[in-house]
Amino acid sequence: MVGRKHFDVARCLRALPTGSTFTMRLVEPKRTGFNFIASYSMPKRMRSILDTNETIRFKADGTVIVQEMPNALIINKINDIFDSYFGFHDNELAQTIWEMISSCKNFNDLKNTLMESEINDFNFPTELYFDLWGSVDDYRNGRLGKIEMPMGKTAADKKLLSEQKL
Template structure:
């Protein structure tokens, strides 16, 4: 199960309930070396930064997508909101939310599309969806920048 699915199940358990949690290492696939630093280059760009994503498409060939810095920052921001709202840190979930929201034109459309996916089980509040939509809008318009730490010299 994915992290957010386990978190949802644990959240739904009654306080006094007993449960067994078994942690199992994921099955290794033939794609285990894709996107690892120093593992080579993709057509027209490097995969060696470790941030590439292999997309397997049912209606066409597989492709490698390398997200730009704005998308990375947007996903980080969505993930931070997930952590403060649900107490889970899950980049895959944040990326799924980004992928849904990046194609939408307004928060109502975004909310309706979220409700038509497996993410509906979270029961996101309207306020949370609106905050996420703000983050997505900021990213789409280029208003989101990565905050870096720096030392001030006096």
């Protein structure tokens, strides 16, 4: 595929069945003096390529696998948990943890999976495991994207009604 545009290569790679194995040799592109300039308007056909829900994984043994990308909701929720405990967002760590815990059936399975992995070097507090399991359970049951109004903010609240009249 040398000499093809990157979206042609992406189209061919997307056509491969999910889970299939193939070999890829990477070649450095030709450089011009205008590589730093990006177009402000993206062509419509490129937008559809970027909207796909698949990603390419390069394994350590040299194989490449096309996998389905995790949902951004769960990755953002895991990042929010990291932010509340440690004060940082790390998409790669969140995605790695999601890939590990997505197949867990219960809380104990999740905790054992993380404790037996190299992620255990972070010495996460026990409360973090509970929050992660709550997020996984919410994601699986479709409750993650819903916004709930707290009980103290109902229209029957006299204080809220008096503030609205002001």
